Amino acid sequence: LPVAPNLLEQKFEADRPNAAWVTDITYIATDEGWLYLAGIKDLYTCEIVGYAMGPRMTQELVGEALFRAVRSKRPRPGLIHHSDRGSQYCAHGYRRLLAQFGMLASMSRKGNCYDNAPMESFWGSLKAELVYHHRYATRMEAMASVREYIEI
Known part of the structure; x- marks a missing residue:
């Protein structure tokens, strides 16, 4: 699967809303099994601009979060979309979505969680x-x- 260059290089500042988004997936334990949560955070506003939840960690889950973010914020072409190298983000279908929305794909270096620190920090909170x-x-x-936590 294709990997994108790291365009952020741990520079987590943006000069305006919808200039750079970071994204990741986390999981939450339930008695029924894991609940996966894909989130997208704006580096300027620190707002969660899109998210999706489901029982499986899939390309469709991250795609749903992306669609929600785009529908809500209507970003201009050129937005940096930064993720880790998870297969969901490397998948051809997801990369096509990024291109369709005019987004620049950016990915963390292999195994370096610090390259996506703002999203990891939100998951920690x-x-x-x-x-x-x-x-x-x-x-x-x-x-x-x-x-309720995200929206209120």
């Missing part, structure tokens, strides 16, 4: 402030809790 204080019986219960 989400888990410390919310997830670690709950035991979720169902994925739906976890989804409602996460949705």
Whole structure:
């Protein structure tokens, strides 16, 4: 699968909204099994601009988060879209979506979580402030809790 160059080089500043987005997937334990959460964060506003949740870590999951972000923010062509090298982000279908939206793909170096520190930091806050204080019986219960955390 194709890998993109690291355009951010750990420079996590942007001069305006929708100039650079970082994205990643995390997982949340439920009694039914894992709930996967794909999120996209704007480096300028620090807002979660798009997210999606589901029972599998798939290209479709990250695609849904991307569609939500694009529908919500309508970014201009040239936005830097930074992710890790996960197969979902390297997939041809996802890379085609980025091209269709005029986005520049950027990827972390292999095995370097610091290259995506702003997104990893958000996951840490989400888990410390919310997830670690709950035991979720169902994925739906976890989804409602996460949705409230992100949107309120």
